[in-house]
Amino acid sequence: MENTGTVFxxxxxxxxxxxxxxxxxxxxxxxxxxxxxxxVIDLRDFGIGKHKQIDDTIYGGGAGMLIRPDV
Structure with a gap:
């Protein structure tokens, strides 16, 4: 097994x-x-729908967007 040091x-x-x-x-x-x-892992590879959506509106309203928990 090859030693690659620290993996990020x-x-x-x-x-x-x-x-x-x-x-x-x-x-x-x-x-x-x-x-x-x-x-480097592209989060959009796990996105939903044809646009590979990874975010959604906040539950309960409010400003901004959150990363979807099901992605």
Whole structure:
């Protein structure tokens, strides 16, 4: 079994935001030396409906949106 060091699992609705982050000098060096591993999980892969909805209105009303618990 290969030692990959510390593994970071990032769950996000914006996975491309982390592409640049993973290519920066110190982070990229750590990934290449297998000191860290970064897994970016796209929350929309688990979304509901044709638009892959991951949020919904707040139960009971009010301003804003919340991440759906069933995603």
């Amino acid at each position: 699992n990032i769950i996000t609705a914006f996975p491309k935001l982390f592409d640049c982050f993973k290519q920066e000098s110190l982070i990229n060096k750590a990934i290449n030396k297998q000191l860290i591993k970064i897994n």
